Amino acid sequence: MPYDPRAIEPRWQAYWLEHETFRCEVDSTRPKYYVLDMFPYPSGDGLHVGHPEGYTATDIVARYKRMRGFNVLHPMGWDAFGLPAEQYAIKTGTHPRITTRRNVENFKRQIQALGFSYDWSREIDTTDPSYVRWTQWIFRLLHERGLAYEAEVAVNYCPALGTVLANEEVIDGKSEIGGHPVVRLPMKQWMLRITAYAERLLADLDELDWPEPIKKQQRDWIGKSEGARVRFSVEGRPGREVEVFTTRPDTLFGATYLVLAPEHPFVEEITTPERREAVRAYVEAAARKSERARMADAREKTGVDTGARATNPCSGESIPIWIADYVLAGYGTGAIMAVPAHDERDHAFALAFGLSIREVVKGGDVSREAFTGDGIAVGSGILDGLATPEAKRRITAWLEEKRCGERAVTYKLRDWLFSRQRYWGEPFPLLHEPDGSVRLLRDDELPLLLPDLDDFRPAEGGGTPLERATDWIETTDPVTGARARRDPNVMPQWAGSCWYYLRFCDPTNDRAPFSPEAERYWMPVDLYVGGAEHAVLHLLYSRFWHKVLYDAGLVHTKEPFSKLVNQGMILGSSYRYWDDNLSDDPEAKPRVHPTTDVRIDGEHAIAIDDGREVKARWVPVKDVRFGPEKTPFHPTIDGLVLEEVVEKMSKSRGNVINPDEVVAHWGADSMRLYEMFIGPLEKAAPWSTEGIAGVHRFLQRAWRLVIDEEAPDEPVRELPTGSGTPEQARLVARTIAGVTEDLENLAFNTAISKLMVLARDVAKEAPLSRDAAETFLKLLSPFAPHLAEELWNRLGHAQSIALEPWPSADPTLLVADTITLAVQVNGKRRDEIRVAADADAATVEAAALAAPNVVRHLEGRAPKKVIVVPGRLVNIVG
RNA sequence: GCCGGGGUGGCGGAAUUGGCAGACGCGGUGGCCUUAGAAGCCACCGUCCGGAAGGACGUGCAGGUUCGAGUCCUGUCCCCGGCACCA
Numbered sequence A: 001m002p003y004d005p006r007a008i009e010p011r012w013q014a015y016w017l018e019h020e021t022f023r024c025e026v027d028s029t030r031p032k033y034y035v036l037d038m039f040p041y042p043s044g045d046g047l048h049v050g051h052p053e054g055y056t057a058t059d060i061v062a063r064y065k066r067m068r069g070f071n072v073l074h075p076m077g078w079d080a081f082g083l084p085a086e087q088y089a090i091k092t093g094t095h096p097r098i099t100t101r102r103n104v105e106n107f108k109r110q111i112q113a114l115g116f117s118y119d120w121s122r123e124i125d126t127t128d129p130s131y132v133r134w135t136q137w138i139f140r141l142l143h144e145r146g147l148a149y150e151a152e153v154a155v156n157y158c159p160a161l162g163t164v165l166a167n168e169e170v171i172d173g174k175s176e177i178g179g180h181p182v183v184r185l186p187m188k189q190w191m192l193r194i195t196a197y198a199e200r201l202l203a204d205l206d207e208l209d210w211p212e213p214i215k216k217q218q219r220d221w222i223g224k225s226e227g228a229r230v231r232f233s234v235e236g237r238p239g240r241e242v243e244v245f246t247t248r249p250d251t252l253f254g255a256t257y258l259v260l261a262p263e264h265p266f267v268e269e270i271t272t273p274e275r276r277e278a279v280r281a282y283v284e285a286a287a288r289k290s291e292r293a294r295m296a297d298a299r300e301k302t303g304v305d306t307g308a309r310a311t312n313p314c315s316g317e318s319i320p321i322w323i324a325d326y327v328l329a330g331y332g333t334g335a336i337m338a339v340p341a342h343d344e345r346d347h348a349f350a351l352a353f354g355l356s357i358r359e360v361v362k363g364g365d366v367s368r369e370a371f372t373g374d375g376i377a378v379g380s381g382i383l384d385g386l387a388t389p390e391a392k393r394r395i396t397a398w399l400e401e402k403r404c405g406e407r408a409v410t411y412k413l414r415d416w417l418f419s420r421q422r423y424w425g426e427p428f429p430l431l432h433e434p435d436g437s438v439r440l441l442r443d444d445e446l447p448l449l450l451p452d453l454d455d456f457r458p459a460e461g462g463g464t465p466l467e468r469a470t471d472w473i474e475t476t477d478p479v480t481g482a483r484a485r486r487d488p489n490v491m492p493q494w495a496g497s498c499w500y501y502l503r504f505c506d507p508t509n510d511r512a513p514f515s516p517e518a519e520r521y522w523m524p525v526d527l528y529v530g531g532a533e534h535a536v537l538h539l540l541y542s543r544f545w546h547k548v549l550y551d552a553g554l555v556h557t558k559e560p561f562s563k564l565v566n567q568g569m570i571l572g573s574s575y576r577y578w579d580d581n582l583s584d585d586p587e588a589k590p591r592v593h594p595t596t597d598v599r600i601d602g603e604h605a606i607a608i609d610d611g612r613e614v615k616a617r618w619v620p621v622k623d624v625r626f627g628p629e630k631t632p633f634h635p636t637i638d639g640l641v642l643e644e645v646v647e648k649m650s651k652s653r654g655n656v657i658n659p660d661e662v663v664a665h666w667g668a669d670s671m672r673l674y675e676m677f678i679g680p681l682e683k684a685a686p687w688s689t690e691g692i693a694g695v696h697r698f699l700q701r702a703w704r705l706v707i708d709e710e711a712p713d714e715p716v717r718e719l720p721t722g723s724g725t726p727e728q729a730r731l732v733a734r735t736i737a738g739v740t741e742d743l744e745n746l747a748f749n750t751a752i753s754k755l756m757v758l759a760r761d762v763a764k765e766a767p768l769s770r771d772a773a774e775t776f777l778k779l780l781s782p783f784a785p786h787l788a789e790e791l792w793n794r795l796g797h798a799q800s801i802a803l804e805p806w807p808s809a810d811p812t813l814l815v816a817d818t819i820t821l822a823v824q825v826n827g828k829r830r831d832e833i834r835v836a837a838d839a840d841a842a843t844v845e846a847a848a849l850a851a852p853n854v855v856r857h858l859e860g861r862a863p864k865k866v867i868v869v870p871g872r873l874v875n876i877v878g
Numbered sequence B: 001g002c003c004g005g006g007g008u009g010g011c012g013g014a015a016u017u018g019g020c021a022g023a024c025g026c027g028g029u030g031g032c033c034u035u036a037g038a039a040g041c042c043a044c045c046g047u048c049c050g051g052a053a054g055g056a057c058g059u060g061c062a063g064g065u066u067c068g069a070g071u072c073c074u075g076u077c078c079c080c081g082g083c084a085c086c087a
Helices: A003-018 A052-067 A081-092 A096-112 A129-144 A192-206 A212-220 A250-255 A272-287 A291-296 A344-353 A388-401 A518-520 A537-551 A659-666 A669-678 A689-707 A726-745 A748-761 A769-779 A785-794 A841-850 A850-858
Strands: A034-036 A071-073 A149-159 A161-163 A182-192 A224-234 A241-246 A257-260 A304-311 A317-324 A335-338 A405-411 A430-434 A436-440 A474-476 A481-486 A527-530 A565-566 A572-577 A598-601 A602-605 A613-619 A643-648 A818-825 A827-837 A865-869 A874-878
Touching: A003 A659, A003 A669, A003 A785, A034 A052, A034 A518, A052 A071, A052 A527, A052 A726, A071 A865, A081 A096, A129 A149, A129 A537, A129 A818, A161 A272, A182 A241, A192 A405, A192 A537, A192 A689, A224 A250, A224 A388, A241 A250, A241 A257, A250 A388, A257 A344, A272 A304, A272 A317, A304 A785, A317 A602, A335 A344, A388 A405, A565 A669, A602 A613, A659 A669, A669 A689, A669 A748, A669 A785, A689 A748, A689 A769, A689 A785, A726 A748, A726 A769, A748 A769, A769 A785, A818 A841, A818 A850, A827 A841, A827 A850, A841 A850, A841 A865, A841 A874
Parallel strands: A034 A071, A034 A527, A257 A317, A527 A565, A818 A874
Antiparallel strands: A149 A161, A149 A182, A224 A241, A224 A304, A224 A405, A257 A335, A304 A317, A430 A436, A430 A481, A474 A481, A572 A613, A572 A643, A598 A602, A818 A827, A865 A874
16 A cells, blocks of 8 residues: 555554653653644634644654653643634624634644644643633732732723724724724723833843844834933913923923823813813814824824913923824823924924924924934033933933933833623632722632623623623622622633643642642743734733743743744635626626736726726635646636735635645645745745645655555565665765754754655665664654654554654764865866865865866966865865 | 845745855656556756857846855845834
């Protein structure tokens, strides 16, 4: 029988499970290696081919490290709280718990069919009461440490949908779904004080082996800026001071007006009677706009004068106070001093409203545009003649001395809005007492589980789904005996993923989230692989929780994830054409156009022949007909050529590849190998069916290397003992060294190409030796574990190849006795010479000068200079 | 606009960091095997000139440094990702 993955793969998957081959335990006598995938949300659609890319990479590393003698922790679990299951529940009434269980089973089946070496005894599910308990326990810890608090926060509320929406779900002040109006409404929310950790979250990035772009995104998100706070007294209101934050205190003499955010607490009070009307209208309009909408029309500066005036603490000058929505309430002090000469936004605003512009730093033409660079201070009293950095120091000292300002650091990072008006999440482990206080539940009251509901919609009048469970919300506090209310919100999906990597260390502990012994042994995560889309959310939130746990003495490392790698996306080919059925009328008989007859004009696509607007239509890959030369055609409209577009896989494009089908057709080993061979792990690459056929052929070749398919009963070939010819031994040694190095660098694609070379050449001149065959299988086993196990077994080994030690290369075989050197004349390759590997420069030079083509090109001239690069080449300049 | 990353054959991608550009795979062409197909195996495939030997050109574009540049420097164009009134 030829290589048949369908026969061998399920057998080995069952073997690994049954023998618990990959189970691991704390073992202080051995070095540990913790390799982790970002655990998935088990969606109803199941796995797509993008998931296994990262999982395959970590699996290869896990298997390799085990063979290198490491005690490897390689777990998998489910980030199972989340919105899709809840939306499904609203539609069908099916409890999210049922949906989640079904989806988890499907994900697990798909993941196991790929032969990953997870320790399944450590599987965790964030919705499991035994997990929720400890998530709630950690929330209580945060609360005890003063890091969780309730606050009135403006949220996006959509009355028509009866729910609160995330910023991303609001577009131009309307709901993304249905286009209903959205208002900003203050609601009482749980907040986490992540800002208290801003400095450490920033500083500790330096020690992490993470992709630089991710670190940069986190730095930008935290957004540290250094400058000064300055207080301006409000004229006519003694004791009232507007505090502003600026990174350019040196430009204080150029401040020609102040601007408050429309939400600033002073607005109401300081506005003069004659300006009241205009100010109120502006504030209301700003409140209606979502933050996103405010950013959308950022170009046009709007604002109104409050009529109030402030005194510049330095110059004593009287300047107007305006409000404008280009000043954000949530950043700094919610107020700025405007220096139009040296800030682009202030410049634009000053031009729009005819406010004065005063140059205080030399270097530009401030009547034309703001000069934001450093320069020499002018018109600034005590600062005149100073360069910007020195001017900053001088003025800050002056402000501190006069007590009207001080050095200050501000962060863009805001506290984390931690409650969601949803059902399918962790309930808050606390009671609201009649006196307004909050009592956190004790250990013996945890976990607090969700009540069962029949209707999962938000409650009437802006309430949360949990408010439908009145006898769950209204309860009695067993401690005080008084009536108390449970919190109607749940935690966001990020909560469970903030600490799951710690639970994996000790997943069944029922006395603590994890034991100190397990944490001390397994942490930190040595390699963490996942998508870059979590750059700031999950990866920042979990770093925050980790630092809190560190301060509480529960973990011993400052950071959870030592090394992070982002896998690239696997792209799909989609096929499109165009038609003029813009309204998607199902009855219409539209005119259709291939892409070659369409031109894109800004936002619109126009048919070239009749100038009418057309809309893209996508044909699912499986329906496309391929003509000669692989030209894609529409399935039913004859002669309509489709355009191939390579892009992210998505249902709407019909270009999603299902791993189940790939495994059924080619086998898990081919799928694993293909996803690793397609290119570097970090890079996006298109899926190709021809490509997978290529790696499948390689596995067939590997099979035939060991199995004699020609002979009756297809026995294992006769493999001579020993290591074969010197050439074979050298090839094997080179492959060991190369594959090992590539694995250390996570360069899976080049490792596979080296294995292909070995399979192609190793039995060319002489029969394959037993040593070479066994070494090859060991090197192949992390990539194609099923095939490797099967052949290893047929070679007569009773124990799993996964438990074999990794081969090491004989260093003496890595250096050849004779080597080929290229010989260049004036930098152009003209000939080559074979010399002893240890030949000295003089010998090499002589041989190079004697090479026939070199002699020809020198045409009798004496070489001016000869450069010998040992082991590489000789360049003759003549 | 700002900040990252990147432009190498028909395609995915290699190239030990300044030393033989195009490994490996896909795709293509020709051949072997076969009753035939499939599969498999072998050879060739950057472009141009040439029957060949060989030569010229060649890593987005234009310069530069160097004995030698895909790799370093300057300028420039394009693509992908992130951020976008954060004072």
